[in-house]
Structures are given as structure tokens and as C-alpha cells.
Amino acid sequence: MMKTSNLCLLAFGLLMNRPTPGISQTMKTNTTELATFAGGCFWCIEAVFETTDGVKSVTSGYAGGTKENPTYDEVCTGQTGHAEVAQIEFDPVKIPYERLLDLFWHAHDPTTLNRQGADAGTQYRSVIFYHNATQKLAAEKSKKAATALFPDPIVTEIVPLAKFYKAENYHQDYFRNHPNAPYCTVVIRPKLEKIEKFKKQTEPKK
Numbered sequence: 001m002m003k004t005s006n007l008c009l010l011a012f013g014l015l016m017n018r019p020t021p022g023i024s025q026t027m028k029t030n031t032t033e034l035a036t037f038a039g040g041c042f043w044c045i046e047a048v049f050e051t052t053d054g055v056k057s058v059t060s061g062y063a064g065g066t067k068e069n070p071t072y073d074e075v076c077t078g079q080t081g082h083a084e085v086a087q088i089e090f091d092p093v094k095i096p097y098e099r100l101l102d103l104f105w106h107a108h109d110p111t112t113l114n115r116q117g118a119d120a121g122t123q124y125r126s127v128i129f130y131h132n133a134t135q136k137l138a139a140e141k142s143k144k145a146a147t148a149l150f151p152d153p154i155v156t157e158i159v160p161l162a163k164f165y166k167a168e169n170y171h172q173d174y175f176r177n178h179p180n181a182p183y184c185t186v187v188i189r190p191k192l193e194k195i196e197k198f199k200k201q202t203e204p205k206k
Contacts (some may be wrong), residue, residue, distance in 0.1 A: 032056055033092050035100050036063060036129040036161050038083035039108035040116025046088035047175035047188050048107045049194050054095025060167040060174070063129050064150055064159065072168055078121045085129065097135060099204070101142040104128070106198045107191065111152035117187065124205045126154075129161035136160070 039045050042060040049058045062070050065082030075082045090100065108116055110126045128143075130136040140160045147154055175188050 015017070025168075027143075031093065032089050033097070035088045035090060035097060035135070036085050036131065036164060037088070037100075037104050038063070038085040038125060038127040038129070039104060039110070040082035040084070040124045040126075041119050041183075042086050042167065042171065043174040043183070044116075044188050044191055045104075045107060046173070047192055048103060049086060049088050049100070050176070051192065051196070052095065052100075052103065052199070054091050054099075056089045056091060058089070060171045061085055061087055062165045062167060063161060063163065064127060068163075070166060072171065075123050076121070077172055078123060082123060083125050083127050084123050084167075085127070085164070097138055098142060101128070101139060102202065103195065103199070104151060105142070105146045107195055109150075109197070110146070110154045110156040111150050113155045122201075126156040128158045128160065129164075131161055168183060186201055 014184050030155045037045055046058045046060050049055050061084075062075050062080075062082035063085045065075070065080040067074060067080040067082070070082050075084065083170050088100065090097075099142065108126060112126075114125045116124050116126075128135075128139045130139055136158065143154060143156060143158065175184050175192075178184055179189075
């Protein structure tokens with residue numbers, strides 16, 4: 001009897017479009033989605049998307065390998081099979097997944113196999129880890145379109161995300177926390193300046 005009464009209260013509350021006293025508001029929809037990209041050092045990819053409107057948060061981590069709970073030192077050996085990745089929580093109403101893909105192609109060189117600049121090894125490979133079939137189709141379409149941007153063939157992998165492992169805390173928000181570190185000033189800052197110009201040039205009209 002109590003269960004039926006609660007259901008009635010819940011229905012009434014939904015019709016009135018306001019919370020119902022005593023009923024947990026667990027039916028609210030989570031409007032964010034996740035995207036996971038690998039494009040060299042995760043400090044770079046993280047910094048690019050942290051400064052992007054519509055992105056709620058970015059987490060550096062590891063994906064695509066075989067070892068569970070890998071450490072940074074283990075990933076750096078190239079023996080775990082993991083790539084350094086950035087997992088992006090975004091609001092698809094404010095920024096669609098397709099726009100994230102556009103930024104991804106311009107944030108790194110997807111034509112260099114297992115390398116980004118001086119960073120070499122399978123952990124620095126270019127990968128789009130899709131979370132669902134819709135992302136897979138969008139990634140494949142975007143990759144095909146991106147071939148016109150580069151003189152060399154794109155080597156970016158498009159594979160399903162099996163497991164994401166968050167990197168150690170000292171890797172999170174690295175550029176924000178260490179803006180004057182040599183790697184940040186020499187590698188990340190020029191990349192951010194380049195991507196900011198691209199954002200302004202290609203900002204969707206409102």
C-alpha cells in the first residue's frame with residue numbers, strides 16, 4: 001500500500017514539475033557524456049580540452065592496454081600496451097562530440113606512428129576510444145574528413161574503450177599547476193596558442 005502511495009506522489013510531483021517531499025529525486029537526467037582521446041602526452045591533450053567551452057572536466061589516465069591499474073612508470077616502459085589518454089566530460093548541448101573530434105585532429109599530429117614530437121613509444125600513439133556506436137560512427141566520419149588536412153596518411157586508431165584508469169594525482173591539471181615548467185612552456189603553451197586560434201576561426205555561429 002505504501003509503495004502505491006509513493007508512486008502516486010511521484011507522478012503528481014512530476015506533473016507539477018516540482019520535487020515531491022519524501023521522494024528521492026533520482027530520475028533527473030545526467031546531461032554530460034564522456035569522450036576519451038589519446039594524442040601524445042596526456043598533459044597536452046588535457047590542457048587543450050580544459051580550456052574548451054562546454055567541457056566540464058578532463059582527467060588524465062591510461063587506456064588500451066592489458067595491465068590492470070598500471071602506474072606511470074609501467075606505462076612508460078611500453079610493456080603494458082596502454083596509451084596516455086585524456087577522458088573528457090562534456091555537455092553535448094554546449095559542445096557536440098563532433099566538435100571535440102575537430103579539436104582533437106588539430107591538437108596533435110595524427111600521422112606519426114607512436115610519436116608526438118620528441119615523445120616516442122606506443123604510449124604516445126593516436127587513438128580515439130569510443131564509448132558507444134554513435135561515437136564510433138562519428139569518429140570514422142571525422143577521420144575520413146580529416147585526411148584532407150594532412151599530407152601523410154592518418155594512423156589514428158578508432159577502438160572501443162574497454163577500461164579507463166585514472167593517472168596519478170600529480171598528473172592531473174598539470175599545465176594549470178605547472179605553467180612555467182620547461183615542458184609546459186616549450187611544448188604545451190605553443191600548442192594551446194595554436195588551438196585557440198583554430199577555435200576562434202571555426203567557432204560555430206550562435
